[in-house]
Amino acid sequence: MPGATVTATNLTVDYGTAADPLRVLDDVTLTVTAGERIAITGPSGAGKTTLLALIGGLEPVRAGRVLVDEVDLAGLSGDDLARYRHLTVGFVFQHFGLLGTLTALENVELAMSFGGIDRRTRRLRATELLASVGIAARADHRPAALSGGEAQRVALARALANRPALLLADEPTGNLDHDTAARMLDLIDEVAADHGATLVTVTHDPAVAARADRVVRLRDGRVVAA
Amino acid sequence: MTWADALAAAGRSLGRRAGRAVLTVVAVALAAALLSALLIISTSARTRVLTQLSKGGPLSGIQVAAAAPSATALDSDNPRPGRARPIDAATVARIRAVPSVRTVVPIEVNPVLALTLTGDHQPFADRVGSFDLRRAGTVPVALVTGRLPAPHSETEVAVSEGYLHRVGLDKKSAARAVGTEVELGAPREFPRRGGRFDIRGRWTRAQIVGVVAQQVVDAEFLASPALVAAQRSWTAQSVTGSDFGLPSSRYAALFVVADGLARVGDVRAAIDRLGYSTSAPENLIETVQRYLHVVEIVLAGIGLIALAIAALGITNALLAAIRERRREIGVLKAIGARDRDVRRMFLIEAGITGFAGGVIGTAIGYGIARLLGAVVNTYLVDQGLRGVAIGLPWTVLGGGILGATVLAVVAGLLPAQRAARLPARQAMGDA
Numbered sequence: 045m046p047g048a049t050v051t052a053t054n055l056t057v058d059y060g061t062a063a064d065p066l067r068v069l070d071d072v073t074l075t076v077t078a079g080e081r082i083a084i085t086g087p088s089g090a091g092k093t094t095l096l097a098l099i100g101g102l103e104p105v106r107a108g109r110v111l112v113d114e115v116d117l118a119g120l121s122g123d124d125l126a127r128y129r130h131l132t133v134g135f136v137f138q139h140f141g142l143l144g145t146l147t148a149l150e151n152v153e154l155a156m157s158f159g160g161i162d163r164r165t166r167r168l169r170a171t172e173l174l175a176s177v178g179i180a181a182r183a184d185h186r187p188a189a190l191s192g193g194e195a196q197r198v199a200l201a202r203a204l205a206n207r208p209a210l211l212l213a214d215e216p217t218g219n220l221d222h223d224t225a226a227r228m229l230d231l232i233d234e235v236a237a238d239h240g241a242t243l244v245t246v247t248h249d250p251a252v253a254a255r256a257d258r259v260v261r262l263r264d265g266r267v268v269a270a
Numbered sequence: 271m272t273w274a275d276a277l278a279a280a281g282r283s284l285g286r287r288a289g290r291a292v293l294t295v296v297a298v299a300l301a302a303a304l305l306s307a308l309l310i311i312s313t314s315a316r317t318r319v320l321t322q323l324s325k326g327g328p329l330s331g332i333q334v335a336a337a338a339p340s341a342t343a344l345d346s347d348n349p350r351p352g353r354a355r356p357i358d359a360a361t362v363a364r365i366r367a368v369p370s371v372r373t374v375v376p377i378e379v380n381p382v383l384a385l386t387l388t389g390d391h392q393p394f395a396d397r398v399g400s401f402d403l404r405r406a407g408t409v410p411v412a413l414v415t416g417r418l419p420a421p422h423s424e425t426e427v428a429v430s431e432g433y434l435h436r437v438g439l440d441k442k443s444a445a446r447a448v449g450t451e452v453e454l455g456a457p458r459e460f461p462r463r464g465g466r467f468d469i470r471g472r473w474t475r476a477q478i479v480g481v482v483a484q485q486v487v488d489a490e491f492l493a494s495p496a497l498v499a500a501q502r503s504w505t506a507q508s509v510t511g512s513d514f515g516l517p518s519s520r521y522a523a524l525f526v527v528a529d530g531l532a533r534v535g536d537v538r539a540a541i542d543r544l545g546y547s548t549s550a551p552e553n554l555i556e557t558v559q560r561y562l563h564v565v566e567i568v569l570a571g572i573g574l575i576a577l578a579i580a581a582l583g584i585t586n587a588l589l590a591a592i593r594e595r596r597r598e599i600g601v602l603k604a605i606g607a608r609d610r611d612v613r614r615m616f617l618i619e620a621g622i623t624g625f626a627g628g629v630i631g632t633a634i635g636y637g638i639a640r641l642l643g644a645v646v647n648t649y650l651v652d653q654g655l656r657g658v659a660i661g662l663p664w665t666v667l668g669g670g671i672l673g674a675t676v677l678a679v680v681a682g683l684l685p686a687q688r689a690a691r692l693p694a695r696q697a698m699g700d701a
Contacts, residue, residue: 093698102604102694123608129694130606141601141697145282157275158606202605214698 047079047242048113048132048209050099055108057094057265068094070265072108078209081236081243083256090262092246093214099244100212101129112210130158134203134241136232138215140195142187148174148198149183155205173201177231193224197231204235211236213245217252229255271611273618280618287591291623294587298627298674299634301580305573306635306670310660311642312569316562318658320555321412330372330531331410332538332550334365334524339547347554351547356519361546368540370533371526375409377401379489379522380501383455383471384433391437398427398454399489400498401525409525411492414441416448416480419494427452428480428492436490442652444481451477454491456501459508472504487522531555577674580627581681584620588685592616592692599689600696609690616686617679624678625671632670636662 052074060066069091076082084092097103098110098117104125105118112132120128135141142151152170153163161169174180177197187195196216203211216232217225229252236243245252253259261269271279284291320329337351357376366374379399386393401409403421411418419426429447434440439447455471462468474497486492526548528537534552541548592599599612643660650658 097695097698100604102600102697123610125694126603126606126608129604133604135601135604135697137601137604137697139597141597141604143598143601145286154279154602155605158271158608158611206606 046209046240047077049078049111050074050076050210050242050244051109051111052095052099053109053111055095055098055105055110057091057098057103057107068265069098072262072265072267074260074267076242076244078242079240080258081233081256082245082258082260083253084244084246084260084262085248085250085253086262086268088248089264091265092262095262096212096214096244096246099210100133100135101125126158130155131206132209134206134208134211136196136199136203136211136213136216138218140187140192140199140219142195142198142202144187147184147186148179148190148194148201151187151198152202152205155202159206169205170201173204174198176204176235177201191224192220193228196220196228200228200232200235204239207239208241211239211241211243213243213247215247216245217247217249225249225252271607271614273614276611276614276618277622279615280622283591283595283615283619284622290587290590294583294623295627295630297583298577298580298624298678299631301573301576302628302631302670302674303634303638304576304631305570305673306632306666307638307642308569308573308635309566309666309669310636310639310662312562312566313663313666314639314643314658314660316559316566319558319562328408328527329555330528330534330550330552331408332526332528332534332541332548333410334526334541335547335549336519336522337547338545339542347551348549349547355545357521357524357546358519361519361544362521362524364544365524365526365541365546368537368544370529370537372529373405373408373527375401375405375525375527376521377409377487377523377525378495378498378502378520379487380456380498380505382491382501383457384491385453385455386437387451387453387475389437394436396432396491397487397489398491398493398498398501399486399522400493400495401486403494408527409486410484411486412483414481414483415445416478418480418482419492419497421494422496423494424474424497424500425476426479426493427454427476427497428482429478430482430485430490430492432485433490434481447478447481449477449479451475452491454493454501456504457508458504472501474501531559577677580674581677584623584678584681585685587623588616588620588682589688591619592685592689595689596692596696599692600694600698603692603694604697612692613686613690616689617682620678620682620686621675624675624681627678628671628674631674632662632667635666635670636660 052072055069055072057069058065058067086092098105101117110117149170152173153166156166174183177200179194179197182190182194217228220228247253260267335351336355336357338353338355340349340352362374362376377399379397382398383393383395403418406418418428434444434447453473453475455473457469457471459467459469482492528534534550538548640660643658646658
């Protein structure tokens with residue numbers, strides 16, 4: 045699947061209460077072209093993760109607009125949004141987000157279980173994906189038995205399970221040591237390119253940001269550089 | 271997500287929190303055990319009491335005497351029969367044709383002189399009764415010990431408690447009578463010179479194979495129709511027509527079974543109109559059933575309260591699990607799980623807990639009921655009474671397991687809904 049084009053327009057997000065409002069995103073406008081790799085950086089509380097959550101459909105768009113390949117996320121709700129997350133987006137989390145009761149293989153399979161794919165096909169594709177991220181030998185291990193780098197590879201394989209057009213990574217190397225992080229970034233770049241996916245990475249790390257085609261810098265909920 | 275996938279996910283989730291899952295299952299199991307034990311005991315007690323009232327026969331049984339009805343026949347459970355009236359095959363056919371009559375069992379009797387072959391006991395005159403022993407379940411005859419005679423045997427009899435007293439035994443020692451022998455002589459008059467008569471007997475040597483709690487139409491002995499027919503044929507040929515107490519008709523009585531207790535009154539009225547006296551413990555049984563029903567409601571209420579408490583335990587355990595798994599639920603949603611997928615997983619988790627608790631609890635409840643039954647039976651047998659048979663009714667088995675499962679699923683509704691509504695953003699933590 046070719047990468048997705050993301051167009052965010054005038055995104056505003058407020059948390060807190062009416063008496064004590066907290067503006068997390070303030071009129072953010074951003075465009076990511078298909079297949080582009082961008083990094084979103086900024087200090088803590090700048091709104092990076094919230095922006096990623098809006099693009100990924102993890103959070104409803106209440107003010108502003110997010111178009112992903114002409115699909116208006118504000119118009120999606122419930123099952124449609126779940127379907128969008130399932131078919132269009134692949135997430136890589138800082139904390140890996142693997143289910144502890146499942147093996148590496150089952151974690152990857154799980155991502156396909158919400159799309160009506162039969163078990164045999166799921167298993168076959170999960171095995172291929174684990175092989176593609178170089179961790180086939182650890183397929184039957186549970187997350188607790190995996191190193192940080194291995195767990196993140198499994199998470200990456202899971203993110204690719206449904207051939208997403210949009211790969212969203214939230215501090216993907218935050219829990220990895222320097223060398224492992226470098227290898228992980230190489231791998232993410234490689235698989236994103238192989239799949240033609242648009243890659244949006246949230247990071248504090250300048251080294252990670254440096255690998256992107258473009259860096260979007262946020263501060264206090266506003267885009268200060270793009 | 272398919273049901274199979276959700277089931278597997280729920281099973282794994284329970285396995286990961288095995289300690290909490292076990293405690294929750296134990297709580298459900300204890301409640302289900304209490305409920306099922308109470309229901310099994312009350313059901314067994316109900317059966318025992320009603321069996322006692324119906325003397326071992328069906329609750330809708332009606333005794334038809336070879337007599338005309340008395341004025342109070344239909345108002346009383348035990349009316350006084352009127353003048354004697356024969357019962358023949360035509361009578362049986364007419365009563366069979368009465369609406370709501372399920373079955374009619376004719377009862378035959380014959381006078382006998384009994385001679386015990388063990389101990390030093392005086393011969394005594396009594397009666398031997400019979401009915402189709404293949405239909406023993408339809409006649410109010412309950413075994414105290416041993417078994418009933420074989421349906422076609424001419425060498426086996428069962429005796430009632432009256433016989434035990436004659437040979438110096440009582441209910442507690444009834445088993446000692448089983449295996450002993452008795453000779454039964456059917457009397458018959460033969461002519462002698464001078465207009466006088468000799469009485470001779472047709473003797474049958476029979477083994478006592480069982481002791482029954484009730485007499486069959488005042489007969490101390492119960493035998494097969496073949497034995498009684500042979501005896502009756504002999505006695506009926508008495509030259510003077512002296513009957514030795516022999517009934518004027520072939521059948522001494524009938525036992526009629528109606529289509530349910532509610533139909534007993536109508537059937538009795540119909541038989542009354544045919545000109546025969548009837549008796550049935552219908553009024554007593556209905557009254558006792560009402561009291562037993564109240565007892566059952568109270569006992570079931572106690573068990574249900576226990577199950578409700580267990581259900582709260584399930585709710586609490588699931589809510590705790592959801593608190594711990596907020597991020598995991600968020601991740602599931604991030605990779606495509608719909609609200610209904612998450613809800614389904616938690617409901618299945620609750621259902622598995624309830625089902626496991628129901629199975630274990632019902633088994634434990636049955637065990638408790640058996641244990642209590644054994645204690646009660648020890649007392650009853652010591653008192654010379656029949657023990658209580660503790661069974662596991664399908665209603666209790668199904669109700670215990672299904673009830674616990676359904677209750678657990680209901681208890682899981684709120685937590686499952688809460689889990690389903692968690693925002694997908696939880697995948698990224700509480701940012």
